[in-house]
Amino acid sequence: MAGHGTVRTVQTRKLHLMVSALGITLTVGAPLFGAHAQSTPRDTEKGSHRHAPRARRSVPHAVSGEGGSDAGEAITVNSTRPAFSFSKAQHEADSVTHISADTLVNRGVFDVKGLQRVAPNVTIQSMNGTGTTNFFIRGIGFNDFTQNNMSSVMTYIDDVAFPLSTMMSGQMFDLSNVDVTPGPVGFTHGMADTGGEVSIHTNDPTSDWHGGVTEDIASYARSRTDLFISGPIARNLSFRIAGQTVHGGGWQYDPQNHTHLGNANDGALRAKIKWTPDAHTTIKLTGHWMQDDDQVVTGRPMLGFVASQPIPKLGYQQAQWSLRPQFVQMIGRSASLMPSEHNTLWGADLNMSHDFGKVTLSTISAYETERVGEFTDQDATALSTGDTYRNIVANVFSQEVRLHNSSASDRLQWDVGAFYNRTRMLQNYYFDFTDYLPQRGYLSETAFRSTQQSISEYGHISYRLPYNVTLFGGLNHTLDQRALIGLSTVHFGINDKQFNNESTLSAQVSGVLGVQWQATKGTLLYFKASKGFKPGGFTANNTVSQAQLAPFEPETVLAFEAGFKSDLIPNRLRLNAAAFYDDYHGQQVVGTFLVPNYGPLSQIVNAPKSEIWGFETTIEAHPLPHVFLTQNLGWERGTYQVFNNIDRGQTNAYFAKTGIWQGFYDSFAGVDSGIPKLTLNGEADYRSDVFARYNVEGGVDWMYRDSQAITPGGVGVYRLPTYFLLGAHLTFRPKNGPWSVTAYASNILNRQYAETAGNASTTYFYIPGPPRFIGGRMSLTY
Template identity: 25%
Template sequence: MNFRKKYLCAMIGSVSTLTFDSSVIAAEGGSRALEEVVVTAQHREQSILDVPISMTALSGEAMEQMGMETPIDVFAQTPNVTAQLPTSGTGFPIFNIRGVTLLDFTDTNEASVAVYVDEVYLGSPAIQNGQLYDLDRVEILRGPQGTLYGRNSTGGVVQFYSRRPTDELEGYIEGTIGSYGAKTVEGAISGPLGDSVRGRVAVFSNSRDGWQDNVGNVPGASKDFGDIDTNEAIRLTLESDLSDTVMVTGNLHYGNYEGETDQRGFYGKGDPATGELCSIDRIMASQCIDYSTGRTQRGDDPEEVMSDLAKSPIENENYGGWLKLDGALGDMNFTSITSYDTVDKYQILDADNSDAELYALEFYIDHEQFSQEFRLGGGTDTLDWITGLYYYEDSRFFTVTFPQLGNGYGSFAEQEVETTAAFAQATYQLPHNFSVTAGIRYTQDSRDLSEIASILANGQAGTKQGIQGYNVSRSLDASKTTWRLALDWAFAEDQLLYSSISTGFKSGAFNTLYPGAETNVTKADPEEITVYEVGVKGRLIDAVAMTYNVAAFYTDYQNVQAQGTVIIDDTPQSVMANVSDAEIWGMEADLLMEPVSGLTLTLGVGYLDAEYVAGSNDTFNGQLINGNRPVMTPELNVSGSARYEMDLDKAGYAYAMADFNWADDVFFGPDNLATETQEAYAIFNFHLGWVNASESVKIEAFAKNLTDEDYFTHAVDPSAAAPTQVSYTWGMPRTWGLQAKYSF
């Protein structure tokens, strides 16, 4: 297969989230050929065109071609999928699919978009860092996946698959240098270890200097932030054929991240002359101050921040493994997946964003999880079915402290989560190319907050030390039956029309983010969601070779959970509640096409008409929210790419590629404050490279955020009515790099 054909196969569902689908188009010898991309969204291998779900599948090669290093890079090319970074760019991302997202930033709650790696659910956002290396593909399933996946997947599922061991010896090594002294090395080696045993080892390492200068004047304070001292990961996978019908696969992985937290920008909100609130235009023009302190720090330069901290470390160490058994039992297939993961994370940031000693914020999370899944499936010419059992448990110890406030004010919490579920799904082939799919899942979920305490003084992150204001426990039990029903019609070759109704369930949650009073140890009931969807997907090879995917949907979203912050006696405290319901209408469309030989174009478009549905007097952080727009939900979002390849005969080929992502205005909080808003903006990236004739060597130059756009990934306004301040987490400015890769 030539490179262009491989690239097109890689792009399937990549840039153009539509084509993310089933097949890819390649031109060879003047004829058009189709090559299918296989996904496992329904726990069996299928062409993506046969799956009645709106989904995107990007191959590892496609992610590499586009320079994708983080999940946020992936989502930038996926319609109706966004992400925010509440605890800075070096913290964990929170994903949003079709307006459904997590509104809690504590590491103890679980996301509304479930993340899996190699079919293992990751219960803590802290474990999700460092997964994007040596990947085979990523599958993004939009809408609730309440039957086959089920665990907190009200928004959807993101599934990463690492590359598997190979029958023949192969490998690669790749090195990158770039802006801010960035250095990255990635590599893998894979092959047989015997007649029936195969292995693969993949490694990753990167570092970077700080990209933010501290312009404060505090002696001993760190002079830069946002650096990566070390980010290392290793993954070992072994695969063995125990017999002709039984295979066992084992995986061990380890990751360690150490660096300094990006610091946030600060904008004052008070008129320097009157002390009244400024207009939003004056606030964003840095013409106002924090009237409580008189601070006038500039906030309009992402690379200039203020802090009094000598260091602002972020440390994340995680390790784990899984064991998978696949076997045939007559005409049936049996699968068992056993997994264990643990993570320790520590982070400190300057919460007041100034060179004054006011509010440093320390987080610590110790998370340990175990899961076991059994699946049994089979099929005939007219029926495919699968059933299974699922068990998950985790334990979490979480602390948050303000070391400069009250000599260590904060809180700690210990929590135990246990979930059991049983599920089944079947697809039956009807006459005239119709099929019906029905699935059901029953879930029992328990969450015990065995101990939570407020610390009035002398608290230390990662411990129970300090003078306690209260110490209590809480419990939350829930059970739910979720289901899915879909009807599809293959109305022509490689064309599928489908409709579906899907339900989902997200477990309840406790408030563990510095609840200063016992009455603030609140809980939120489970979220529930129902989505009605119609879609069409397919491929065409007439005048222009292309794949497409279009879906429209309506979402009934109930009991939206949200964590908010209130100021009591000049002290920040948090609350947690079900603040509203939501109604969301939307559509998404993806297109991948090859209009002429050598040129590949992709386009993705998403539209969301969404609002919170609350009581006329219901508030969030003191603000009415009925009719407000859900968090991180742009009305319109558009992404696309263009790639052109030039054949250099025996010298290989050269390529140029540009991609972009544009999103409409978004709000960072349910209260829709003007100060917690990101206006519409676009990000452009560019790649220029060469590959030799044998495809063993690649050299590339690239630039990200080519136009050096200033944008926010999160915003916090702790007091909408007070002339104090608002804090913003910046996205990365323009960066560039040079990359070389050798494969064998």
């Protein structure tokens, strides 16, 4: 086969450990192929398990495939890279999508929203075009427009839990890899949840000197600059500093204000120090800072239900917004303010582990904080019927302690640990309803404090039986307490409403039980059943009635999953697939609360019974020399079984006709929950040497998303249309040189599509996705 590297076989455990430490990929009994694989050896193996200490314990797939014995093992050392990344993960009973740093760059994924372009059955959308992000995996997620509750999908950066997803903004730089895990979690680390987790891994300090800078320039004057430097400070002590800054890119235009919208203006820094005082101890201290002054994408109005205020007809790249002087004075910002963020995020964490010989102890202490100032025009018109500004001051402290056995070759593997989390938040919401006549016609403010703390204990165990069969199970017990304090709403010049405090306490046990069988060295089959738990919370934005503050209940899901992982033809064809069924109880969804003579307000409620089922596959192929293919396919279907709520469509239509707000309640039993049924994404690459000393890599990528309802049972304008996107890239670099140049394009077909949707007061609007971008990237590293 073309591209064979130097191969030599050894029989000793000592050499195995030496070459592992040097970062050389280990395989057994698999033919080698060309030198131009998708990712570096670091990307291939790092992050195949989410928790760093566990990753260090993982063994090469040859060991797992042969029942784990380390006696007389044959180890093949390759001087070339494998065709497919994350070989260790092929022997783990899960359906995690592992995404290398190279894949993220090729596919143009530079923020968390872009991850839905590289994983199946994943939806990640901004809230009304802002930096606030909502996550859904396999249809399980949480649409929290106030971000004072915990998401159904937990997010992590370097093993630190981020229960407030706004804190994830601006963290996608200097990455090693990203893992997207579906289904109930919390049995081996972190926080319990129902929908899964998104885990970002950033690059660690290096023991020798490295540095680099990348400049990316694209359409609409967008520029992105990344840089890093890493190296030793003293013996066993090293550091890494990385940063990113992004500017421009505003592709929207307001024909009334004659202004461009959507320009980026942010910068971020991350610093790490790594100390290994001895061979058994690792201590990492990380600090990060991010300033986000990005303008936000403004919605395109699709439906207005106030007859006297028709919505404007705008082109795809056009938008309208407004800012009255009285509103400027109330929020204390500049009169030149445009829809934008003004957010400062910073934090630090200390990650320590020590191997005592039989057991390894690890701890993570973290503190994260955010200061948010966000202005959005949520009626998407030049009228002041839903202009919104919010201030958020929040901090999160977390502490995790974890203990596990040190030897990866033991038949019995176990983890036990505890996680503590505490959140404090203060929010102020300001609204301009001046033009919403005769129903409102005023300025208003809603303010509140919220507190939360939780503690969970978890344990996980697995035992390897003969014939490569492994049984595993885990438990998590979570106690969560939340309170909403001092909420008040002021309608300036009209009234001042004070509301009673609300609190909620929940405690649940969740768990997982499963079996896996390594049928052949390249084929794994597994089945598992798990129960997930997520605590309840509060709806607290534009509050006019105490009933709006009634806490919604926790949600639970009983999930079943069967799947297989197979390297059908080593280094030629990999096929992974899983089927799932989720029995959902108390699903937390955005419903409607109707206030007489005021109108409908969004309220988070519980759907007592619902279900989700589907499947997903990932195919990686190297069918021809120089050709590499990846295809993710996800199909899911969700239905409500027991759920009664207001039908927004009928209620809005009645008001548009009569001017009277009257709630039309309906049963949504048997109604589709509206999640996108079919998602496709993939990439086709061609990689080859040219002129003997250089390498060229070119490829195309694609993404298809099915339609998505924006209200329960939504049809017509209450449903986002399907869309298909196409991108391309071409990179030229010396085979052993420090530089590379890339040309790329996204949305080549210049499709007009909607990424998500929102509503406030008088209007339903779509948040449009970016048009075609063409750019170039230059990178220099040493």
